[in-house]
Amino acid sequence: MNIVLTGGTGLIGKSVIAHLLENGHSVVALTRQHTTAAFSAFEKKPFRTVQWDAHTLGSGDRAWSKEISGAEAIIHLAGEGIFDKRWTAEIKHRLVESRLTTTRLLVEAIAQADTKPRVFISASAVGYYGDRHDVPTDESTPPATDFLADLCVRWEKEAEEARKYGVRVANPRLGIVLAESGGALGRMLPVFKAFLGMPLGAGKQWFPWVHSEDVVRGICFPLENSNLEGAYNLASPAPVRMEEFCAELGKALNRPSWSPLSVPEFALKLALGEAASSLTGGANIIPKKLLELHFEFRYTKVSSALQQLLRP
Numbered sequence: 076m077n078i079v080l081t082g083g084t085g086l087i088g089k090s091v092i093a094h095l096l097e098n099g100h101s102v103v104a105l106t107r108q109h110t111t112a113a114f115s116a117f118e119k120k121p122f123r124t125v126q127w128d129a130h131t132l133g134s135g136d137r138a139w140s141k142e143i144s145g146a147e148a149i150i151h152l153a154g155e156g157i158f159d160k161r162w163t164a165e166i167k168h169r170l171v172e173s174r175l176t177t178t179r180l181l182v183e184a185i186a187q188a189d190t191k192p193r194v195f196i197s198a199s200a201v202g203y204y205g206d207r208h209d210v211p212t213d214e215s216t217p218p219a220t221d222f223l224a225d226l227c228v229r230w231e232k233e234a235e236e237a238r239k240y241g242v243r244v245a246n247p248r249l250g251i252v253l254a255e256s257g258g259a260l261g262r263m264l265p266v267f268k269a270f271l272g273m274p275l276g277a278g279k280q281w282f283p284w285v286h287s288e289d290v291v292r293g294i295c296f297p298l299e300n301s302n303l304e305g306a307y308n309l310a311s312p313a314p315v316r317m318e319e320f321c322a323e324l325g326k327a328l329n330r331p332s333w334s335p336l337s338v339p340e341f342a343l344k345l346a347l348g349e350a351a352s353s354l355t356g357g358a359n360i361i362p363k364k365l366l367e368l369h370f371e372f373r374y375t376k377v378s379s380a381l382q383q384l385l386r387p
């Protein structure tokens with residue numbers, strides 16, 4: 076398949092490109108970067124980069140939107156990092172705009188394309204559900220009302236517009252991605268390695284993790300599976316609570332997790348502002364749609380996932 080992808084320089088995007096190329100697809104990555112350095116690993120494959128400014132469709136020879144006509148699928152992962160900075164009003168605006176504007180532009184490009192893609196896979200997040208305490212949470216659970224949930228609702232809605240043009244739309248609601256470097260694990264590792272590891276907040280909140288290999292396969296699943304449409308949960312079918320995750324991480328690193336000590340909620344609020352509530356709450360996510368479609372998660376135990384990712 077010819078696939079156009081955004082967010083290809085990101086934690087997940089890089090692995091998605093590698094997976095697609097390994098499986099014989101050709102990929103065009105839309106990027107804001109002026110150089111192709113971040114993509115050097117893919118140079119000799121059926122792979123190209125095209126620059127976009129993520130604000131306009133471009134014009135003339137520089138119109139990235141021309142790439143959409145003839146592409147069979149679009150995978151949209153671009154967006155300002157959610158936990159990279161404290162959520163000031165300006166950062167919140169950027170978190171929202173970088174997702175809504177890019178999604179809207181892709182839909183506009185689809186509308187203009189002579190040959191439309193078959194499927195538009197546009198990321199979302201389990202932040203859609205907010206804090207659900209112990210309630211099992213599948214795709215039928217309604218959204219929460221906090222900032223992240225509202226962002227996910229609006230982001231998915233923008234993507235759904237592509238349906239008007241006969242395109243199947245799939246929104247993977249991603250859990251917390253565990254990868255070899257970067258992401259949530261990348262932030263926790265130095266703290267645990269320094270013998271300072273402990274849960275954030277009460278520790279009883281759910282931690283809907285997913286191994287990067289499963290997230291990549293789950294994002295690409297709608298390419299082969301035309302029954303998969305709309306939003307679907309993409310988190311491990313065996314979520315754990317924050318305190319169990321920290322205990323397993325400590326074990327994998329041969330370091331302590333000082334539970335029942337924990338980083339108190341007020342300290343997190345001081346450091347992170349409103350973003351803290353996304354770490355001190357969570358949902359017991361069930362990837363119901365994927366399981367019904369017989370998607371096989373390779374990592375269903377957090378201990379094995381961590382051992383695989385942290386092996387020397």
Ligand SMILES: NC(=O)c1ccc[n+]([C@@H]2O[C@H](COP(=O)([O-])OP(=O)(O)OC[C@H]3O[C@@H](n4cnc5c(N)ncnc54)[C@H](OP(=O)(O)O)[C@@H]3O)[C@@H](O)[C@H]2O)c1
Pocket residue numbers: 081082083084085086087088105106107108129152153154155156157169173177198199200201249250251252253258259
């Ligand atoms: N990682 C997780 O645990 C997780 C969990 C739930 C949901 N998600 C969502 O999944 C998507 C991919 O996640 P990720 O962890 O791979 O993200 P990431 O590492 O932060 O990468 C996102 C990519 O988006 C592009 N980007 C950044 N800021 C942008 C802006 N202001 N406007 C337009 N493009 C921008 C960048 O690509 P260029 O510089 O090449 O343009 C960047 O490489 C994100 O939307 C994220 O919110 C991730």
